[in-house]
Amino acid sequence: MNRECKVSLTVIRRLPKYYRYLGELLNKGINRISSQELSKLTGFTASQIRQDLNNFGGFGQQGYGYNVEELHRQVGKILGLDRDYNTVIAGSGNLGQAVANYKGFEDAGFKVLSLFDKNPKLIGLKIREVEIRDVDLMEQFIRDNDVEIGIITTPKENAQDIADIFIKSERIKGIWNFAPADLKVPEHIVVENVHLNESLFTLSYFLKNCDIYNS
Amino acid sequence: MNRECKVSLTVIRRLPKYYRYLGELLNKGINRISSQELSKLTGFTASQIRQDLNNFGGFGQQGYGYNVEELHRQVGKILGLDRDYNTVIAGSGNLGQAVANYKGFEDAGFKVLSLFDKNPKLIGLKIREVEIRDVDLMEQFIRDNDVEIGIITTPKENAQDIADIFIKSERIKGIWNFAPADLKVPEHIVVENVHLNESLFTLSYFLKNCDIYNS
Numbered sequence: 560m561n562r563e564c565k566v567s568l569t570v571i572r573r574l575p576k577y578y579r580y581l582g583e584l585l586n587k588g589i590n591r592i593s594s595q596e597l598s599k600l601t602g603f604t605a606s607q608i609r610q611d612l613n614n615f616g617g618f619g620q621q622g623y624g625y626n627v628e629e630l631h632r633q634v635g636k637i638l639g640l641d642r643d644y645n646t647v648i649a650g651s652g653n654l655g656q657a658v659a660n661y662k663g664f665e666d667a668g669f670k671v672l673s674l675f676d677k678n679p680k681l682i683g684l685k686i687r688e689v690e691i692r693d694v695d696l697m698e699q700f701i702r703d704n705d706v707e708i709g710i711i712t713t714p715k716e717n718a719q720d721i722a723d724i725f726i727k728s729e730r731i732k733g734i735w736n737f738a739p740a741d742l743k744v745p746e747h748i749v750v751e752n753v754h755l756n757e758s759l760f761t762l763s764y765f766l767k768n769c770d771i772y773n774s
Numbered sequence: 775m776n777r778e779c780k781v782s783l784t785v786i787r788r789l790p791k792y793y794r795y796l797g798e799l800l801n802k803g804i805n806r807i808s809s810q811e812l813s814k815l816t817g818f819t820a821s822q823i824r825q826d827l828n829n830f831g832g833f834g835q836q837g838y839g840y841n842v843e844e845l846h847r848q849v850g851k852i853l854g855l856d857r858d859y860n861t862v863i864a865g866s867g868n869l870g871q872a873v874a875n876y877k878g879f880e881d882a883g884f885k886v887l888s889l890f891d892k893n894p895k896l897i898g899l900k901i902r903e904v905e906i907r908d909v910d911l912m913e914q915f916i917r918d919n920d921v922e923i924g925i926i927t928t929p930k931e932n933a934q935d936i937a938d939i940f941i942k943s944e945r946i947k948g949i950w951n952f953a954p955a956d957l958k959v960p961e962h963i964v965v966e967n968v969h970l971n972e973s974l975f976t977l978s979y980f981l982k983n984c985d986i987y988n989s
Contacts, residue, residue, distance in 0.1 A: 561985055572976055574975070574979065575969070639982030640978060657872045661970070663971060664971075739794060749987050756882070759884065759966070760789070760853045761786060763883075766854055768778035768781075768852070769778070
């Protein structure tokens with residue numbers, strides 16, 4: 560396992576936050592930031608930030624701080640955002656359409672080439688120039704277009720079937736899964752789950768159990 | 775700070791997973807499960823599960839394991855799912871509509887009373903019997919209906935304005951935020967963020983950096 564792959568998930572999950580904050584600084588025309596300022600902005604200690612980045616190389620300079628544009632670019636590169644990814648979405652209800660419509664993903668390089676569904680009322684429709692195709696055509700489409708990322712926005716009972724098609728295609732390398740199901744995939748395919756139920760129930764936990772929210 | 779409020783976030787975030795697995799067991803008609811079986815199902819050690827649950831009381835019995843229905847009910851109660859929550863959604867594009875349509879949230883007790891938007895083309899439409907109203911009417915609606923949870927599915931530039939309305943209403947206790955923005959709220963309001971960008975960029979990190987996904 561190569562070095563970057565051994566970095567802890569906790570560190571990895573901070574990187575997109577750094578990327579977001581640095582992007583916002585760039586949008587404001589700020590091109591230099593001290594460790595303290597970056598710490599104040601992100602909520603992480605200057606030491607934590609430095610340690611995190613040290614997993615990937617030396618960034619910033621003593622006494623200078625960080626060059627925002629350079630660091631933004633470097634973190635983007637580490638996150639794999641310096642290239643495009645062909646992507647398909649399986650499940651073309653509201654959630655699938657929401658993901659297809661989200662311009663931020665497209666700007667970051669994730670190009671949705673097609674949506675798929677089994678509902679004849681949806682097949683043939685277009686979401687911002689992207690067609691909804693019959694899911695029976697998905698495996699071939701993935702092969703023909705070298706699609707590397709599959710997004711699952713189906714109900715949970717269909718999620719594994721979709722994952723199985725992704726596996727059979729021998730092209731999909733990563734799955735972004737919104738269905739509340741544990742997918743069984745071979746170890747060479749990465750799965751990132753978005754557990755919306757779990758997020759909402761965490762919120763209700765705090766409302767229920769913490770007096771500070773109930774005074 | 776009361777005891778349940780001091781439980782670590784890592785433990786809290788495992789509770790909805792237990793709830794999901796126990797619900798699936800119930801659906802299959804399985805009403806008794808040993809520590810080992812539950813460990814195998816969840817991926818957490820029997821000891822971890824026991825420790826997690828011990829934060830909230832004694833569950834299960836030596837030699838018997840757990841009564842699935844009882845444990846599901848208890849964990850649901852701890853998660854605050856034993857009551858309903860009046861909810862509104864601000865931002866009625868695809869994502870807001872997806873959240874409004876998600877039957878799983880309604881079943882769990884989160885009742886969406888209204889969506890809101892500023893787009894005249896959306897105002898007046900209905901999503902499964904739930905109306906999209908003018909956001910100018912949101913503050914009063916929240917007061918009139920004792921709405922406790924506000925969901926933000928607007929673009930990031932509007933998120934703080936929506937949060938400010940939630941704060942002014944003096945009714946909202948929890949915010950479920952999908953916008954990639956850090957909300958400034960008083961400490962008596964809990965915010966749970968869903969950072970979709972960060973999730974997707976974690977996936978691309980693995981695709982970029984881990985050879986196992988690129989062989």
